[in-house]
Amino acid sequence: MTTIDVQNIETESVTKHGLPGFVFADDAVYEQEKEKVFAQGWASIGVGQQIEKPGDILPVRMAGVSLIAIRAKDGSIGVFHNVCRHKSAPLVDEPCNKRTLVCPYHKWSFKLDGELMGAPRFYGNENKPISTEDKADKGLIPVRFAVWWDIIFVNVSGDAQPFEEFIQPLDELLSEYPKEGLQRVSSTDYSGEVNWKLAVDNFLDGYHVPFVHSQACSIESALGQEDLFLSDDIVGLRLANGASNKPAKTAKQIPHWPGLAEEKMGTQQWFGIFPNTLFFVDPVWVQTIVVKPTGAAKTDETLSIYVTSEEAASDEYTAERARLSDVLNEVNEQDIELLDKLQHTRTSKVADQGHLVQAWDQVNMSFHQMWLRKMQSK
Ligand code: FES
Numbered sequence: 001m002t003t004i005d006v007q008n009i010e011t012e013s014v015t016k017h018g019l020p021g022f023v024f025a026d027d028a029v030y031e032q033e034k035e036k037v038f039a040q041g042w043a044s045i046g047v048g049q050q051i052e053k054p055g056d057i058l059p060v061r062m063a064g065v066s067l068i069a070i071r072a073k074d075g076s077i078g079v080f081h082n083v084c085r086h087k088s089a090p091l092v093d094e095p096c097n098k099r100t101l102v103c104p105y106h107k108w109s110f111k112l113d114g115e116l117m118g119a120p121r122f123y124g125n126e127n128k129p130i131s132t133e134d135k136a137d138k139g140l141i142p143v144r145f146a147v148w149w150d151i152i153f154v155n156v157s158g159d160a161q162p163f164e165e166f167i168q169p170l171d172e173l174l175s176e177y178p179k180e181g182l183q184r185v186s187s188t189d190y191s192g193e194v195n196w197k198l199a200v201d202n203f204l205d206g207y208h209v210p211f212v213h214s215q216a217c218s219i220e221s222a223l224g225q226e227d228l229f230l231s232d233d234i235v236g237l238r239l240a241n242g243a244s245n246k247p248a249k250t251a252k253q254i255p256h257w258p259g260l261a262e263e264k265m266g267t268q269q270w271f272g273i274f275p276n277t278l279f280f281v282d283p284v285w286v287q288t289i290v291v292k293p294t295g296a297a298k299t300d301e302t303l304s305i306y307v308t309s310e311e312a313a314s315d316e317y318t319a320e321r322a323r324l325s326d327v328l329n330e331v332n333e334q335d336i337e338l339l340d341k342l343q344h345t346r347t348s349k350v351a352d353q354g355h356l357v358q359a360w361d362q363v364n365m366s367f368h369q370m371w372l373r374k375m376q377s378k
């Protein structure tokens with residue numbers, strides 16, 4: 001039950017304490033988020049290399065919608081509501097590869113481009129195929145989408161600002177990275193009993209890294225972090241000489257981004273793209289976390305890891321890539337374990353008396369402010 005309305009949350013109090021605890025647990029808040037934060041925004045649902053081959057289909061459920069991303073025959077991507085045009089059964093439950101989508105309920109079938117193909121005995125006793133005219137308004141409902149750095153973003157409402165405009169500040173910041181070379185190493189699914197915003201907040205919290213992930217970063221190294229405020233929707237952090245600049249533990253190292261300037265060879269940068277896209281660019285690897293709320297205190301995540309060139313993806317580095325994947329997944333497991341516990345305390349009344357720290361909490365706090373702006377908009 002909502003005791004305080006989101007409309008009454010004050011910006012100044014968020015600056016000091018972060019968002020009040022109830023917004024991380026309240027069902028009514030989650031209902032509003034479905035529309036104001038997710039449907040109206042540019043939310044990510046997965047990555048292009050999860051649907052590599054023609055016919056690959058990725059179903060995604062989050063924030064009240066059920067979608068499918070499909071790799072068509074010509075290699076292009078399409079995103080549709082995973083909702084049959086007869087009586088709205090879901091067409092696909094699991095990632096799969098298909099030539100056509102057949103509804104499990106009454107076997108209507110759809111092409112990979114969403115067009116209705118057939119509907120058994122559509123005219124009852126009159127045994128003839130469904131006419132072109134009758135098919136015309138029964139194709140799968142397309143969703144507005146964009147692909148950037150292999151991340152598939154959707155705007156379900158259809159009326160968000162153009163994606164190019166939305167991503168422009170970050171696109172510009174990363175313009176010298178040859179992103180075409182990205183080669184996926186792995187995608188791993190997680191789920192946590194936690195509000196999605198705590199997962200985002202945690203990713204933008206550079207303060208915990210040397211403590212929770214002491215294997216990855218020292219406090220001395222974390223002290224060098226720089227806050228990045230790129231737009232009303234994008235914030236991040238930068239470590240000019242990040243953790244991967246440490247001497248290699250093994251003789252062999254996965255190659256850096258080809259052509260990267262010398263001064264960027266140690267730079268790590270990570271970003272929160274509102275609402276649910278977490279994105280990390282290292283000199284050697286890239287990581288994307290798609291955060292998918294399925295309830296006020298339930299969140300799925302998919303973590304995808306990439307190397308940055310064909311050479312880095314070659315057999316020569318198989319063992320190093322496996323190790324990279326293990327290391328990054330270990331970090332994420334440590335976070336999920338913490339988040340599941342945080343859910344109980346951060347949602348309590350006394351959480352509203354927490355004190356954010358000037359030196360460390362400005363980026364995650366600005367994510368809270370972004371959220372508040374969207375939720376309070378008319
Ligand atoms: S609901 Fe899909 S065929 Fe009836």
Ligand SMILES: [Fe+2]
Nearest residue numbers: 202209212335
């Ligand atoms: Fe973490």
